Amino acid sequence: MDFQYTEEQMAVREAAREFAQNELLPGVIDRDEHQKFPAEQIKMMGELGFLGMMVKPEYGGGGMDTVSYVLAMEEISKIDASCSVSMSVNNSLVCWGLEKYGTAEQKEKYLKPLASGQIIGAFALSEPEAGSDATSQRTTAEDKDDHYLLNGTKNWITNGSSASVYIVIAQTHPDKKHKGINALIVEKGQSGFTIGPKENKMGIRGSDTHSLMFSDVKVPKENRIGDDGFGFSFAMQVLNGGRIGIASQALGIASGALELSIKYAKERKAFGKSISDHQAIQFKLSKMATEIEAARLLILQAAMKKDRGESFVKEAAMAKLFASQTAMDATIEAVQIHGGYGYVKEYHVERLMRDAKITQIYEGTSEIQNIVIARELLK
Numbered sequence: 071m072d073f074q075y076t077e078e079q080m081a082v083r084e085a086a087r088e089f090a091q092n093e094l095l096p097g098v099i100d101r102d103e104h105q106k107f108p109a110e111q112i113k114m115m116g117e118l119g120f121l122g123m124m125v126k127p128e129y130g131g132g133g134m135d136t137v138s139y140v141l142a143m144e145e146i147s148k149i150d151a152s153c154s155v156s157m158s159v160n161n162s163l164v165c166w167g168l169e170k171y172g173t174a175e176q177k178e179k180y181l182k183p184l185a186s187g188q189i190i191g192a193f194a195l196s197e198p199e200a201g202s203d204a205t206s207q208r209t210t211a212e213d214k215d216d217h218y219l220l221n222g223t224k225n226w227i228t229n230g231s232s233a234s235v236y237i238v239i240a241q242t243h244p245d246k247k248h249k250g251i252n253a254l255i256v257e258k259g260q261s262g263f264t265i266g267p268k269e270n271k272m273g274i275r276g277s278d279t280h281s282l283m284f285s286d287v288k289v290p291k292e293n294r295i296g297d298d299g300f301g302f303s304f305a306m307q308v309l310n311g312g313r314i315g316i317a318s319q320a321l322g323i324a325s326g327a328l329e330l331s332i333k334y335a336k337e338r339k340a341f342g343k344s345i346s347d348h349q350a351i352q353f354k355l356s357k358m359a360t361e362i363e364a365a366r367l368l369i370l371q372a373a374m375k376k377d378r379g380e381s382f383v384k385e386a387a388m389a390k391l392f393a394s395q396t397a398m399d400a401t402i403e404a405v406q407i408h409g410g411y412g413y414v415k416e417y418h419v420e421r422l423m424r425d426a427k428i429t430q431i432y433e434g435t436s437e438i439q440n441i442v443i444a445r446e447l448l449k
């Protein structure tokens with residue numbers, strides 16, 4: 071692996087860091103406390119090109135590589151993981167799949183506004199009774215010749231109320247099991263499509279997580295992505311890239327916690343010296359930093375393999391598994407290093423700890439990442 075970032079990659083990281091410090095940090099505590107969706111901030115992210123980073127410029131994107139995306143995700147996640155989850159979903163689960171598998175008409179109509187950040191998208195795979203067990207789709211897309219009739223409920227959908235376009239996974243041919251599933255593009259406002267109330271969550275409280283209900287929603291055939299029955303393979307492929315995005319989110323949460331902890335440990339005095347002079351605190355910092363570097367290298371390995379067009383299924387799963395555990399461990403230690411101040415909102419680390427937990431759950435739980443890794447090893 072070449073560990074040297076290019077000038078362009080470093081410029082992207084700097085732009086993301088500046089944006090996060092100037093535009094996301096003010097108000098992040100208030101947005102978390104009051105569960106406010108960061109609509110203004112996401113709009114700005116679209117204007118700056120953070121929502122379609124890897125899409126070709128001809129479709130309104132930034133034409134960048136996955137490494138640049140990882141660096142930007144880390145910087146934005148250091149400050150506000152509610153913003154970075156919208157960014158990850160739009161880039162990885164919506165735009166990437168549409169660019170790779172969409173028709174020319176789908177790219178013109180949907181990808182262009184999504185990649186340029188005029189609108190945002192959502193990806194709806196999970197259901198009340200099908201989360202990890204994603205092949206057991208209950209939502210049905212009945213084939214009615216020129217359209218599909220969509221019925222069912224999706225759970226926990228990120229960008230649930232703020233999206234304009236939804237990629238919905240549904241079963242068309244139950245006898246064919248996962249090979250009968252389709253991925254359909256559904257627009258907000260279609261008759262029979264309703265959105266449930268916002269979930270009241272432990273972390274990423276700004277992010278708008280909703281259930282989606284479909285009752286006889288007519289989806290034109292031209293809104294199917296790929297061939298009949300390609301939907302599950304489509305979902306798994308976008309999730310491989312998505313897992314790099316969420317691993318980068320976890321990395322950002324962890325490295326944000328480390329930066330705050332180093333600063334605080336140097337400032338806070340106990341027993342006549344800075345707490346950073348106590349070896350117990352130094353060892354916490356060194357463990358956090360070492361695990362963060364290891365997570366970063368796993369993520370970069372997956373990103374580089376993706377950019378080279380090689381298989382990165384195992385590497386993405388390893389990166390997410392390790393980075394999400396690192397985020398959890400590092401944020402717990404960050405709260406400990408901050409003592410009582412770590413337990414109150416002004417010091418940010420308690421929010422980072424709450425936000426870290428979701429990275430072990432969505433886009434495949436840690437248990438599912440272990441299954442993916444083991445299956446790749448034993449193939």
Ligand code: CAA
Binds near residue numbers: 155159196205248438
């Ligand atoms: N990449 C490509 N293909 C994959 C794959 C991967 N990572 N994982 C599975 N597949 C393929 C298999 O090769 C198989 O295809 P074939 O039959 O053509 O060989 C097919 O998918 C079914 O796989 P399995 O037979 O292994 O099925 P399974 O039911 O035993 O296991 C699973 C499948 C891996 C557990 C899968 O259901 C899974 O990944 N579950 C987790 C779901 C998930 O990640 N949800 C995230 C929702 S989006 C989200 O969360 C967004 C957000 O928060 C912001």
Ligand code: FAD
Binds near residue numbers: 201228438
């Ligand atoms: P379950 O699958 O019921 O799992 C419960 C527990 O059992 C977990 O610990 C799990 O690891 C374990 N388990 C399950 N099967 C096995 C097994 N075979 N071996 C060992 N352990 C197992 N989904 C979307 O489609 N789109 C989104 O945008 C989206 N955003 C989300 C945002 C938030 C805030 C949340 C909370 C969830 C989101 N999800 C989204 C759903 C998320 O992907 C699922 O919650 C996740 O995949 C787990 O599914 P589940 O909640 O049904 O848990």
